Each structure stands twice: as structure tokens, then as C-alpha cells.
Amino acid sequence: MINVQYLLLCAGASLLRMVAAYFVSVATALVVGTAMARSRAVERVLLPLLDILQSIPILGFFPAALAFFVSALPPGLGAEAAAVFLIVTSQVWNLIFGVYTSVKSLESQLFDMAKVYRLGRAATFFYVCAPASRNSLVANTLISWAGGWFFLTSSEIIALGSAEYRLTGIGTFIIESFERGDTLSFYAGVATLLGVILATYVFLLNPAGEEVLERELLSLHATYAAWRGFISTVWRALANALVSVEGKLRLPPLAAKLAAAAAVALLALAALRGAPRAQPFDLSGLLPLLVEVAEQLPVSIARVAFVVAVSAVISLAAAYVSYTRAEAAALVALAGEALASIPALIWWPLLSAVALGSPLGPPIVAFIVLLQGALWYLYFNLLVYGLASLRRDLDEMASLYRIRGWWYVRTVFAPSLLPSLAAGALSAWGGAWNATIAAEYATFGGRVIDLGGVGALMAKKAAAGDAIGVAVSALLLSLAIVAVNKTVWRKLFELVESRYGGTE
Amino acid sequence: MTVVLSLVEISKTFKQDSRSLPVLDKITLDVGEEFVAILGPSGCGKTTLLRIIAGLEKPDSGKVVLHKQDARVGFIFQFPTLLPWLTVLDNVALPLRANGMSWSEARERAKKYLSLVGLQTFEDFFPKELSGGMKQRVNIARALAVEPTILLMDEPFSNLDPLTAESLRSEILDLWSLGVTTVRAIIMVTHSVDEAIFMADRLVILTPRPAKIAGIVEVSIPRPRDRRSPEFQKLEDKVYELIAA
Secondary structure (H helix, E strand, C coil), X not given: CCCHHHHHHHHHHHHHHHHHHHHHHHHHHHHHHHHHHXXXXXXXXXXXXXXXXXXXXXXXHHHHHHHHHHHHCCHHHHHHHHHHHHHHHHHHHHHHHHHHHHHHCCCHHHHHHHHHCCCCHHHHHHHHHHHHHHHHHHHHHHHHHHHHHHHHHHHHEEEECCEEEECCCHHHHHHHHHHHCCHHHHHHHHHHHHHHHHHHHHHHHHHHHHHHHXXXXXXXXXXXXXXXXXXXXXXXXXXHHHHHHHHHHCCCHHHHHHHHHHHHHHHHHHHHHXXXXXXXXXXXXXXXXXXXXXXXXXXXXXXXXXXXXXXXXXXXXXXXXXXXXXXXXXXXHHHHHHHHHCCHHHHHHHCHHHHHHCCCHHHHHHHHHHHHHHHHXXXXXXXXXXXXXXXXXXXXXXXXXXXXXXHHHHHHHHHHHHHHHHHHHHHHHHHHHHHHHHHCEEEECCEEEECCCHHHHHHHHHHCCCHHHHHHHHHHHHHHHHHHHHHHHHHHHHHHHHHHCCCC | CCCCEEEEEEEEEEEEXXXXXXXXXXXXXXXXXXXXXXXXXXXXXXXXXXXXXXXXXXXXXXXXXXXXXXXXXXXXXXXXXXXXXXXXXHHHHHHHHHCXXXXXXXXXXXXXXXXXXXXXXXXXXXXXXXXXXXXXXXXXXHHHHCXXXXXXXXXXXXXXXXXXXXXXXXXXXXXXXXXXXXXXXEEEEECCHHHHHHHCCEXXXXXCCCECEEEEEECCCCCCCCCCCHHHHHHHHHHHHHHHC
């Protein structure tokens, strides 16, 4: 029997968790992105750091983060904070980069204006930087919201050795139903999850997206005006309050700097309070771990590269369909939004028949999980930014000279999309690495599936409760990924930029 | 003459990588209750001088002295520099709001200055809905609304079509000579000799980089000035000589 009340409670709890994480992400993106764009010093430190953070397997650092939050905060709150933290790490990077590029590309004259008329930090933030970032925040939200759901279940059931935290939520509901063998509840849970995801897109995010992207997305406008009004009222009140305080106080710059320094010091102190409780890492274990990671690396790299390539092909096809058939465009986008949001861990139980049916089953399901962790970055980059960069004059030239079909794709369509294809592929590459942990190793219904690879290695260490081992493996893997980013990807970007970027 | 503002031996050198580019060389000047135009060849550093007066840049040596205690500065930018997401009214009101006024007070004052530049019916428009000339008027209203003692103008008419530019010049002169604003001194940077003689009381001519003062020319022709009058022409010749020297 389905416990409807409990199911709804779980869905509500998950949604609340998502909303909380999303607000944390947006606030972080606004503050960090603005600071990076406005201060050369902050930019120099954070830009390379964020470049790394967005492309490494965050999931691998999660057990360590969990241990930190649980020891620093009261138990219930700690697990909850860790869950929100994980979701934030899956949505925040592209939001930060969006704000950063928006503020960075503002004319410097606007900041001269702000200085001449003595607009303080708060006034400059609320009336210059934040509104300039609005469009890119909305566009990136379409991607980030899906990314958040993808990690939701991973954040709701957290096992660290013998200790396991289960948070009330739809992810937990689905997994528990599956474990009980309650098929009906399992499917009801999956359907509810999809329903909630679709509803958030159709009622809220797509109408907002339509407004800034000037593209049609499948949306219902019934309640949108009310939401929009509510959010802008709250935002305006916040701006008003802070600008009032600033206008009256007129803090000298030194005092403002001191306050910022004090805040950073307090945060560092809080972090230190939590940190020493983790067990010290045995350095002699480092070398064997290094060998282990190195052994498992090639198979994972091959999988991830394959998945990124497949994602690129699928995304190009989807972009072509939605470009040439306007009536399909809205549907293609919504299908992407829904599929992108399906949490990673649900695939295994959902496709258990496939996974357990034949020896080829596990690799197939693993491929789907990887694809799902990677595809959407490419998909949305092409659909949102790529299609916008297609030039009307080139299209007119193509139709004038009857360049059609395959020739059109090869000579006009694909080359025009290459810059956003490259940007999306880099994000997809990071997304796929993150998904390896869920794809290469799974336990469900009493079965253990282990496909090898670095992801499996980290998942096994997490299952054994070795938080430090997971983090160190993830760190080693990150180093390898960064090395690839700095060589292969950089070369690729330079090539694309020099040949396909800009105008003639 | 009541001195409103003094520039004392202002020097500035731009450093790029290893090269250094001296732009201003010990500029000293007193500005009274008058309309001063700073003229010079392009790239000579006249805009840099204006930015230093506005506090947007710091001189390497020398200082800017404001002789009135709470002297405020208004700045008319070369381009309108409006925030596209705020209405015309809020663009003008924002500097007041950010400096401690409530929105309603700030908007009340903004309305007054918008009507002074003839835009009272466009308050609720967004910048992109206005023509170039109208946007420049908003820029002017914003500068006047902070009720400045000194008004700085950075080639304010150079990006307008000739007809719009000419009518805006007359409007600024009207506002200046009628004394309806709080402005006591105007400093305008321009590369048009004609514009400078047409508008200003005194022309300060700068040399090529690094800029020194090449000469100062008083314009005592009563307004409105006729560009074809012999005195106007004679002054023009004199200024061109100074620039060429």
C-alpha cells in the first residue's frame, strides 16, 4: 500500500532541501562572482581554483565533508547541512561563472558612474552588478536545477562505514521502497519525483527562462506572476534595507575591510573547530593508494571520454531538431529538463531488470548513469547558448546557395556551434567524472555491482567508512583531471577559439 | 574672483608593463565661478585631468583643492552611462538614494531636474526606449540632481548628431546663465575649438603629451555668441595658433 501522506511529506522535504540549496547557490554565486569580477586579487586566486573545482568529482570529497558537518553541528542538523552542501556543489559553479562574466563584461564607465556618485558597496551590488547578472543567472538555473536533483538521492542516504544517515525525502522513499520490495511505492515515488521536477520547470523556471532567453519553453504562466512579484518584493526590501544602512553609516573603507577580514577569520576558526576531529591520515598508505588510483584510471578515462563523445553527438542532433523544427523545440527542451533531473542513484533500481538480466546489463546501466551525469551540460549549452550564436546572415547565405541537409550541418551549423560545444564538453567531462562514483559501483537489492575504475574505488572506500581514503583518492584523481584540462582541453579551446570564435 | 577649485602641480604617469607614459606634467590652475573649457589634441590627457578632478583617478603628485567645505561634484559622461534596468526617474534618483535619501525624497528631487531638461513626461521610460539625445539629457539631469558645486563634462556632445548637439549646448548655457542650478563652476573637456569658444568663459589649452598648459584664452564675447562674428573668428585663429605651437 502506498502511504500517500508520507510520500507527499518526503517530496516536500526534498523540494525544500533543493530550494534551500538553490538559494545558497545563488547567494554564493552573486557574492563570489561579483567579487571575482571587481577585484583583481580575488580573481587571481579564485578563477583557477573554481576551474578545478567545477571539473573534479565532488562526490569523492563528500564523505569527508559529511564527517566535518556532523562533527561541527548537532547530528540531525549536520547531516542536513551536508546534504544541502552536496546539492550546492552540484549547482553553484556555472552560476558563479555566469555572474562573473556578466559583471566583468559591464562597461567600466558604469563603475566610474558609481564612484563619481558615491554609490557604496551595497548600492553598487544591488543596482549595478546583481541586475546585470540576472539573465545569466536565470539561464544557468535551468542547468543547475537539474544538476541539483541529480545529486539529491546521493545526499539523502549517506553511508559512511557503519554509520548511515537517512534524511526524510523522496530519494530515501524511493530507495527504501525498493529495498522493501514494495514495487508500487517505488514507482509511485519515481512518478512523484518526476512530477515535482516537471512542475517546478513548467510553472517557475521555464516562464522565467522564456523571459530572458526569448525562446519558447513549455510553460504555464498561471502562478508565475505571483512568484515573480513575491521574489522581487523580497529582493527590493533587502536592497532597500542594506542601502539605507549604508547611506546612513557611510563606513570608511578601512572599517569595511576590517569587517570582511573579521568575517573570514571567524569562518576559518569555525572550520578549524571541526577539522581536528577527523583521524590523522597514515602517510605510508599514500603510495599504495597512488598505485591503485593509477591502475584504475585508464578504464575510467576511456569510459568518460566515450560518454562525452556520445553526449556531443546526441546534443548536436537535438539542437539541430529544435532549430529546424520550431514546434519540436519546446518539447525537446522539456524532455531534456526532465531526464536531466533524474537522480543518479535511481537508475540502478529502476533498471534492475536490465542490470541483472544479462552479463551486459551492468555496463549498459553504468553507461546510462554516466551519460545522464554528462549529457545535459552539453545539451543545455548547445540549446541555450549555441543556438543563440547561430548567425542569420550565414543561414541566409546557406539557403541562397542551397546548402542543405548534411552539407549545411557540416559547413554552417556544427562549426557555428563549436565554441559552445567545447564549453559544454568541458562541463560534461566534469559531470561524467562526478557520476563515475554512482556508475561504476552500486549495491541494491542485496547485489553488489563493481565495474572497476576510480569511481568504484572511491565508492568502495566510502562504503568501508574510509573518508580520508576517499578524499585522497579524489584528490589524486583531481590532479589527473586538472592535468588533462591544462593540456588536452586547453589546446582544444585554443583551436576552436582561433578558428571558429568571433567573426570573419 | 572667488576660487572654487585649485589644481596644484598635478602630475600623472601611466605605467604599462615596463613602459611608462607621462601624461600630465605639473598642471596648476585656479577655477573660479566660471565656465572653463579644457582644449587639447587627442590623447593629450585632458580626460585624465578631468577624471583626477572627479576623484576617479589619483594623481602621482600634486593635489586637487575644493574651497567649499561640502562641495559636491556632478559628472556628465561622454556616453549616457545609464543603468538599462532602471527607469529614467530611478537612474536620476539612485545617487541620491545611495547617499542616504529615501526613495520618495530622491524621486521628488529627480523629477524636478528631469523637468529642467524637458523630460518630465519620460520618467517611467527605460533608457533603451529613448533617443541618444534624450539619454544624454538624463545624464545631465542626474549630474544636476546631486546639486553639485562643480559640474564636470567629458566631451558631452561628441556622440550626438549635430542638430541635437547644438540644441543641448544652448540648453546647458541657458541653465548656466539663468542660475537655476547649484552649479558654481563648469569644467568641460572638448576637442572642438568652436564648441569651446561658443560656450566657455575661459579656455585652457594643453600641449601634446605630457600635457602642460600651453596658454589661457579669455572669451569676453557676450552670450548668445555668433560664430560668424569677427571677434569669434579672431579668437578661433588665436586658439589654433596656440594649439599648433
